[in-house]
Amino acid sequence: MVSPQKAAWDTVEAGLTSLLRALAVVLPSLALLQVLANARDYRQPVVAVLVWLAVLGAGTWLVPRSRAGRLTTGETAAAVAIAVAAVAAIGAVHRAHSDPGNVNLAVLGTVWLLALVVMSHSARVWIPVALLVFAVDGVLVFRGQGLNALSVSKLGAAGYIIAAILIAFAALRPTLDTHVTMAVRQAALASRAAAERAAAAAIRQERRGRLAVLEEEGLPLLRGIADGTLDPADPGVREQCARHAAVLRNALSDAAPGGEVLAALQPTLRAAGARGLPVTVQFIGEPGMPPPPVTRAVMATVDAVLGALPPHQAALTVVAAGDDVELYLTFDEGLRSAPDLTRFGRDVPAAARWHASLSVTETGGGFLEVSWRKDGAA
Secondary structure, eight states: OOOHHHHHHHHHHHHHHHHHHHHHHHHHHHHHHHHHHTGGGBSOHHHHHHHHHHHHHHHHHHHHHHHTSSOOHHHHHHHHHHHHHHHHHHHHHBOSSSOTTSTTHHHHHHHHHHHHHHHHSOHHHHHHHHHHHHHHHHHHHHHHHOSSHHHHHHHHHHHHHHHHHHHHHHHHHHHHHHHHHHHHHHHHHHHHHHHHHHHHHHHHHHHHHHHHHIIIIIHHHHHHHHTTSSOTTSHHHHHHHHHHHHHHHHHHSSOOSOHHHHHHHHHHHHHHHHTTOOEEEEEESOOOOOOHHHHHHHHHHHHHHHHTSOSSOEEEEEEEETTEEEEEEEESSOOSSOOOGGGGGTTSOGGGOOEEEEEEOTTSOEEEEEEEESTTOO
16 A cells, blocks of 8 residues: 555655656767767777767666665675776776876766766765775876875865765755655645535535525424424324425534444444544445445444544544445554454455545655445345
């Protein structure tokens, strides 16, 4: 089951993968173009071209694996080895007396490999890896040009490239995690608020409908009794009065319909309340009384979820629209363990179209959804 947190992170991971894929193509391509445009700066330009083509090929292999999760130990070792080998090879074939800006492209073209390591491992792994690449580049720069202001500036530029990009990626994941958590929480709150507004509107609409029926049928009945055209002792008149009185009580009170379902759930709700888990209940529409297999499945499912929750306030809503009945149990705390809901619907007839699912978030909270059809439950 995919939680909202997981779905949001999948979207973020897809964006990060697109960014890394772009870096894996753009940075080595820039270095390759630099080799082609300044071939005289290299002792063996063909070697430099092959190095960057190999780095581009490594991107097609490693970037998709980072999308599936963290790089494995072997894939991480391969990424580090490719980065070190590329920097070493480019530094070895690069002429010492050339354009001062060309050496640092060896680091720039491979830094995306180090970014993959950053996204897959902690600082205890990627910091030594970054220092290793920096050291290899430094040895080649000092060997070719000696220790002077130019070589120090080249090494400083390489260090700046490595530090700036890797620190940015290291800070990116926790920042995105915070934003994803906040976005999921805000969406959950907005969804709950919308559901509550919709439920309140539906209840008001239903009550208005009942009052309209009373106005059309109940008031003429009262007028008939008042003017003597109807006998209040007549059984039919008394039956109509009792029916309209019940409708009026339901329309004007806070209690919702669905007494049969509520009665079936009362033992479970009382037991939950005794454990410090009170449940507020509201009904929208007339769910009727489900047949015994559906009733048992509903009670067992709700009881299993309530039994896995810690003490806090929960809410249960039953919505009946035509022949479809839906039950929602929403909660704000995490489950101690996720119950297996599939076993509760085994005895329910297929015609009832029984469905039960549990949705939870990584930050806690979630909801149980149960649905069935009244016309196929018999």
